[in-house]
Amino acid sequence: MRGLVEEFAANAAAIGFHVHRGEGPEIDGAGVSTALYGLADTGSVVLASSVDEPRARSLLPDVHVSLLRQNRILPGLEELFEALGSELPSALAIVTGPSRSADIEQKLAVGVHGPREVHVVLLPPA
Amino acid sequence: MPELAQPPARFREIARGKLLDAHVQGALDLSTGRLRSHRLEAWSALPDVEALRERAHAIRMEVIDDLEGHVARFTEALEARGGHVYFARTAAEASAYVAEVCRRRGAKLAAKSKSMASEEIGLNEALAAVGVQPVETDLGEYILQLAGEHPVHIVAPAIEKTAADVAELFSRVRGEQVPAELEALTLAARAQLRETFLQADVGITGVNFGVSATGSICICTNEGNGRLVSSVPPVHVAVMGMERLVPTTADLAVLLRLLARSGTGQKLTVYTTLITGPRLPGEHDGPEELHVVILDNGRTNLLRGRYREMLACIRCGACLNVCPVYRRTGGAAYGPVYSGPMGAVLLPLLVGLDRAPSLPHASSLCGACTEACPVKIPLHELLLDLRRDLVEERVAPWFERAVFALWSLAWSSVAGYRLTTRLARLGQPLAGLVGPGRAWASGRRLPRLRPRYRDRR
Numbered sequence: 001m002r003g004l005v006e007e008f009a010a011n012a013a014a015i016g017f018h019v020h021r022g023e024g025p026e027i028d029g030a031g032v033s034t035a036l037y038g039l040a041d042t043g044s045v046v047l048a049s050s051v052d053e054p055r056a057r058s059l060l061p062d063v064h065v066s067l068l069r070q071n072r073i074l075p076g077l078e079e080l081f082e083a084l085g086s087e088l089p090s091a092l093a094i095v096t097g098p099s100r101s102a103d104i105e106q107k108l109a110v111g112v113h114g115p116r117e118v119h120v121v122l123l124p125p126a
Numbered sequence: 127m128p129e130l131a132q133p134p135a136r137f138r139e140i141a142r143g144k145l146l147d148a149h150v151q152g153a154l155d156l157s158t159g160r161l162r163s164h165r166l167e168a169w170s171a172l173p174d175v176e177a178l179r180e181r182a183h184a185i186r187m188e189v190i191d192d193l194e195g196h197v198a199r200f201t202e203a204l205e206a207r208g209g210h211v212y213f214a215r216t217a218a219e220a221s222a223y224v225a226e227v228c229r230r231r232g233a234k235l236a237a238k239s240k241s242m243a244s245e246e247i248g249l250n251e252a253l254a255a256v257g258v259q260p261v262e263t264d265l266g267e268y269i270l271q272l273a274g275e276h277p278v279h280i281v282a283p284a285i286e287k288t289a290a291d292v293a294e295l296f297s298r299v300r301g302e303q304v305p306a307e308l309e310a311l312t313l314a315a316r317a318q319l320r321e322t323f324l325q326a327d328v329g330i331t332g333v334n335f336g337v338s339a340t341g342s343i344c345i346c347t348n349e350g351n352g353r354l355v356s357s358v359p360p361v362h363v364a365v366m367g368m369e370r371l372v373p374t375t376a377d378l379a380v381l382l383r384l385l386a387r388s389g390t391g392q393k394l395t396v397y398t399t400l401i402t403g404p405r406l407p408g409e410h411d412g413p414e415e416l417h418v419v420i421l422d423n424g425r426t427n428l429l430r431g432r433y434r435e436m437l438a439c440i441r442c443g444a445c446l447n448v449c450p451v452y453r454r455t456g457g458a459a460y461g462p463v464y465s466g467p468m469g470a471v472l473l474p475l476l477v478g479l480d481r482a483p484s485l486p487h488a489s490s491l492c493g494a495c496t497e498a499c500p501v502k503i504p505l506h507e508l509l510l511d512l513r514r515d516l517v518e519e520r521v522a523p524w525f526e527r528a529v530f531a532l533w534s535l536a537w538s539s540v541a542g543y544r545l546t547t548r549l550a551r552l553g554q555p556l557a558g559l560v561g562p563g564r565a566w567a568s569g570r571r572l573p574r575l576r577p578r579y580r581d582r583r
Binding site for chain 1: 161357395397
């Protein structure tokens with residue numbers, strides 16, 4: 001598990017997530033989500049819509065804080081779909097970085113429509 | 127409906143204009159060059175990209191081999207989750223269905239995320255005609271909508287626009303000067319479109335992949351507009367080309383590993399959303415109604431022939447970025463929707479060869495497109511096959527067919543070959559002045575034929 005956590009942390013930082021361990025930042029107005037899974041090889045957080053996890057929380061605020069238990073980190077997409085099986089939520093979002101666009105001159109702009117800042121807080125296994 | 131037919135004169139006229147425009151040439155070079163090198167970098171980081179491409183090809187062909195069955199399974203699975211599925215045989219049927227959903231809901235404003243299928247059916251025009259205002263929310267598409275133009279690249283639609291062009295458009299809309307700086311432009315678009323997301327009566331998206339086994343649709347956007355459009359408005363309508371299906375979520379994983387890497391060089395698109403039905407009871411947001419419009423519009427005609435492999439296309443745009451023709455002419459020459467090698471193959475198949483006869487010739491047959499295709503479609507071979515059809519179906523002009531028949535006859539014998547080389551040397555001084563030689567020599571120099579070996583000193 002340790003290897004997966006380190007791989008996740010490195011890849012998450014590479015795509016522009018702020019990675020924290022144990023304790024998250026206190027940011028006014030941030031939307032807080034609990035990630036269903038994390039994907040080590042892409043650094044993604046996987047969010048499943050449910051009664052407790054509305055879609056807008058990770059979508060409308062400028063800053064998104066996602067809480068992820070270390071034991072919920074999977075190697076990659078294949079393992080994610082295997083773990084989910086046929087139990088799919090109404091909306092599953094695999095989020096891999098802050099909102100971005102390269103539509104103007106192929107130059108990277110961050111924070112187009114979704115959150116411009118994403119924090120992932122790694123929590124000890126439940 | 128957008129005119130997908132592209133007469134040769136229009137192709138030539140637009141291409142010539144773009145070739146003479148240094149601004150466009152620079153933008154095309156820079157952008158396609160970047161996209162291409164990002165893809166190569168991402169591919170080289172994969173452990174076995176060839177095996178992955180083979181698998182992706184096999185998955186896509188499995189669906190095409192039983193497309194009817196997959197459409198039926200997808201429909202059944204999505205309906206079981208409370209979604210509505212409508213199968214549209216034509217562009218007009220698809221647009222009419224979406225317009226009817228809007229009418230029933232009393233919709234006035236529709237927020238759209240980028241969808242080439244909706245461009246293909248001319249959905250914006252159809253909605254405007256029934257009093258619904260469609261607003262494009264993808265930054266590139268939004269820019270083009272303000273400019274009143276069509277996309278010129280299937281992934282980076284506003285590839286020919288500079289920050290200065292965009293600043294001018296945004297300043298007009300906001301009624302104040304927006305500086306030509308990336309951050310200011312992004313903020314202006316965010317502010318302008320946020321209201322659209324919140325007020326829209328209907329959200330309209332395309333579909334990157336549908337999953338037959340689960341009835342799910344997968345939508346990939348970097349900006350997050352796809353997720354907003356499918357989450358915030360009370361109704362979500364998705365327009366999906368009927369060939370977009372994959373059998374299972376395990377197969378989806380394979381294609382997702384290739385899609386973003388091939389399009390922009392990312393491992394995954396920032397927001398990869400898998401939607402399975404409308405919101406569930408008790409959920410606080412998400413659409414109350416989900417409609418998926420499955421679009422045929424000529425695709426079933428491709429199913430049985432040798433062009434069926436074209437249906438495997440996942441619209442990543444990799445073939446555009448490497449094509450020596452696209453990189454000079456840009457996308458508009460191909461027409462208002464699809465462009466580059468994938469467009470040059472697909473458009474004549476959708477609208478009929480006689481209505482887009484110059485497109486199979488918009489290729490040097492170098493094979494760069496085939497090499498770049500993540501699902502291994504033999505694009506340049508299909509273009510060559512289409513050229514053969516142009517001749518066999520007598521779409522090519524009689525003069526062209528006669529010249530090639532004579533050429534073939536002449537080079538079938540040694541004497542004939544010698545005769546042509548002799549004539550060529552004699553006619554050489556005139557070659558750049560008349561006929562096809564003149565067109566060829568405008569912009570470049572005709573090479574000189576070398577003297578015969580025995581005449582060399």
